[in-house]
Amino acid sequence: MTLCDLREYTQSRVEIKGFQKFLWEHNWAKRAVFGLSRRLLGLYRIYLEKILHKPKSSHMVLDRELPGGLLKLSIIRGVGIKERELMKKPVVAIANSWSELNPGHRHLRELAAAVKEGILMAGGLAFEFDVPAACDSLGNGNEGMHYILAQRDLIADLIETHVRSQWFDAMVTLSSCDKINPAMLMAAARLDIPTICFPGGFGVWGIRFAAGEKPSIDQADYSKWEDKRETFHLSSCGACEVMGTANTMQCLMEALGMAPFGSAAVPAYHSLKIIKAREAGERIVDMIKENLTPAKIMTRKALENAVVADLAIGGSTNSCLHIPALATMLGLEVKLDLFNQFNKKVPTILAIAPSGPYGMLDLFKSGGMPVVLKILEPFLHLDALTVSGKTLGEELSKVKGAGDEVIRPLTNPFHAEGGTVVLFGNLAPAGAVVKQSAVAKEMLTFEGEALVTDGEDEAIRALTSGALKAGMVLVIRYEGPKGAPGMPELLTVTTMLEALGMHRVALITDGRFSGATRGPCIGHIAPEAYAGGPLAAVRNGDRIAIDIPGRKLEIRLSETEIKNRLAGFKPKEKPAVGYMKRYRAMVRGADEGAVLD
Helix, strand or coil: CCCCHHHHHHHHHHHHHHHHHHHHHCHHHHHHHHHHHHHHHHHHHHHHHHCCCCCCCCCHCCCCHHHHHHHHHHHHCCCCCCHHHHHCCCEEEEEEECCCCCCCCCCCHHHHHHHHHHHHHHHCEEEEEECCCCCCCHHCCHHHHHHHHHHHHHHHHHHHHHHHHCCEEEEEEECCCCHHHHHHHHEEEEEEEHHHHHHHHEECCCHCCCCCCCCCCHHHHCCCCHHHCCCCCECCCCCCCCCCCCHHHHHHHHHHHHCCCCCCCCCCCHHHHHHHHHHHHHHHHHHHCCCCCCCHHHHHHHHHHHHHHHHCCCCCCCHHHHHHHHHHHHCCCCCCCHHHHHHHHHHCCEEEEECCCCHHHHHCCCCCCCCCCCCHHHHCEEEEECCCCCCCHHHHCCCCCCCCCCCCCCCCCCCCCCCCCEEEEEEEEEEEEEEEHCCCEEEEEHHHHHECCCCCCHHHHHHHHHHCCCCCEEEECCCCCCCCCCCCCCHHHHHHHCCCCCCCCCEEEECCCCCCCCCCCEEEEEEEECCCCCHCCCCCCCEEECCCCCEEEECCCCHHHHHHHHCCCCCCCCCCCCHHHHHHHHHHCCHCCCCCC
């Protein structure tokens, strides 16, 4: 800087200070200048939103000459971002569910780094934050399971409130496991800013590395205990290798159009997962420019595509909670009978455990969800948009392959009907759910005497005491959304039934099951016992009839007898404190997705 420049600069600073002093001493002048600045800011806002594509983060740089604006900029400066960068670049949130304790989410920090690289390469700014990522398995059979489903809505709340309060322009979510995947979709629906839901992928069971491995991950195909153990022993990061809720919802993210095409059935540890994560980061910046938001992608057509895909892959029964819940977030409605409308015509074309011998790794080797969706084209809305900006039909036009032994063609499915069935009847007026693809043919229709238990603990005692005999129906009630509270999954009970070799019994409950459950296990009975549903009227020895092909679940009692038994009904109150007390007060029934009011 020359002496002249320095003199000029000093003089300008003196003049500015003089003008500031003048404004400070004359209110009318302050008002005039502020009024003009507000009009200029209005034009500047349009420039930020339309030209620089900062529809939300423009609030961070507007009013930067005023005290509030200066404070925002000084805070951002504190994390190492220059004012010029913030003024020019869109701001993207990375909602990461990374956790050291959950193997399904242990690797997500590395994927988040790849997403950030993509965002930066495309000219955006990326800021990562974490949300909880509970592992269902650690909660099974104890108090922890009551909190698992409840965390779905809590995670969605956390993401919604944080993203709204911090003015992000777009979002990329990272998740792998059961309730976290639908939570990400629900948050995306509420926020309706450009969003990509990136699936974290699956891990592999230890049996993949065992000597003399068979082409099966199903424990029923192995006789030695050491081999059986390896069929549920994770040997890598990623979600459990079965078609449980975790992999079901990852696959449905792709069917909904919210995940990058071909990303769902990629192993968590595979290099392709990192490549696709980086591409997702690049793509999200373009989605801001295109104003491509979840409401334009997750339409009624997309939800129906998800139902079709769920039925065809033999998906978890928990999708009957998550798809209706997601629809509610979108201002739409998906009733349980929609599953029955499709399951008569959509066949099951996968046989991934617990519905068959194969694992997610086999699905990946056979082409993943693109091949599945290609085969399902006759049942899909091909004009539904995806995060790529292309329609599902345009994406599928590039897919080759008509199926193999793992992904069967429509002419040779594993089952003629879809995997999930909804039963109705005098025991389940609002519906009950079963995974028929995991039920032996001889058990599709069944009738037996009821053995009634009021909760999982009582059911376990009944099993260990030998009270449950072949030909009986085990009833577990007060495990619904309000009754438990939290609608825990009853994997401990179903695992015990399997271990005890009790294949000639059925199980019905207002609780829910893991996607890894097999056999005639019927859950989600609505209304639940706590709400005074017919399940509360069942007594030991009552005859219960299950007819999966006929979509029926009934108790051999007259309507009058059921009403008489429920006269003066008072629910059994299980203890609930803190968050679960509030959850019980606000949660809806399972038939409505167990969402919070």
